[in-house]
Amino acid sequence: MCAVALVDCRNFYVSCERVFNPKLMNRPTVVLSNNDGCIIARSEEAKTAGVRMGAPYHEEKERLARMGGAVLSSNYALYGDMSTRVMSLLGEFSPKVEIYSIDEAFLDFGNLAGIDLMDHTRWMRERALRWTGIPVGVGIGPTKVIAKAANKLAKRNGGVFALLEEGAIRTALAGMAVEDIWGIGGRWGKRLRRMGIETALALREAEPTRIRQGFGVVVQRILYELRGVSCLSIENAPPAKKEICVSRSFRKRVGAMEELSQAAASYATRAAEKLRRDGSRACGLSVFIHTNHFREGEPQYNGSGSVRFAHPTSDTGLLIRAALAALRRIHRPGYLYHKAGVLLFDIAPARRVQEEMFDRLDFSRSDALMSTLDALNTRMGRATVRYGAEGFEAAWRMKGEMRSPRYTTRWEELAKVRAV
């Protein structure tokens, strides 16, 4: 019997904060989205107290204050680095690891005869906690979808839970609501319930062709996965991205073209960095801007426009120029904008592009410039060298007033320890 495990970091962002700030232990703690808008991570104490996931912060502010809760802006430099540590540790426990998100990974144990999976994964869990400070949970099953379900049960069962025997799987699936299955969201959940399919077990036992007709192959695959037939394989290396998007809402609304231009240039710069890190080039770029649709009384506008390049590129200067040209076309004066973004599409690996061009195109100057830029900014800190189009003082830039220090990625922000 093949076994896969889903490992997830419990309350990941909060757990990262607690590693470096033990005063947050046992205290209701939440982490906010960009601009301190919504609640995107909660400690167990905050969950128990009824703080809602995804809720706008201002709606939960008072409740949190009443119970002496801690509130933090998000600190992605810290979370990203802690994630890397956990993932590399997992690699020592399985030859095949798929990093599924910043706080989750699938592990393939293949046909591990003679290994006690429970022992193996309990040991992994202890090591993760001791070496990184992050508590993880482990669910084990014959397929990804069942491993996901097992992971849910691990929360109440000592952190590791296996669903490998038919009896255990049936019992677990019978107690699981259909919309709690991985891959079944609210919409499909409702439609399945209307058909009388209310539990994971009921979906497992439904007629596959009927499910296919009503919901397409995606849900049919989930059905088979629930039966223990693997349809979703574990991917060792992530495929290069097909699209790269950088977008943000502004700290305060922006009307002036100058500020929108700075934002577009900054986002294009970030997107270009991601593109080069992937070793890719893009053939197209689009820019979008929109007003705040939550303000129903105000005039609304959504604009987007794209540019196609004659040759695929990853040059920040060219991408900024294209972004500004697109922005000029879509900008309408008289509106106060709330959010803007830059999307790169038609992405291809840089090497293949060069071969196809038979050296008719010379990328070498631009490539040399970009790698120097990247090297400097990696070594000396982001935006050490940058394009003037990004601007210098930016009132539109995001809020993050309650952000903790970047303990693990900036020398100046290292934690200080005082021995008494």
Next chain:
DNA sequence: TCTGGGGTCCTAGGACCC
């Protein structure tokens, strides 16, 4: 006053071609 950001996959339908 305040309301996140970044992705993927699939499907249906239109445009276009021979």
Next chain:
DNA sequence: TCTGGGGTCCTAGGACCC
């Protein structure tokens, strides 16, 4: 009254994930 059939490519939109 009759006015092909089959294939590909692209795009928009819907669904999902964390």
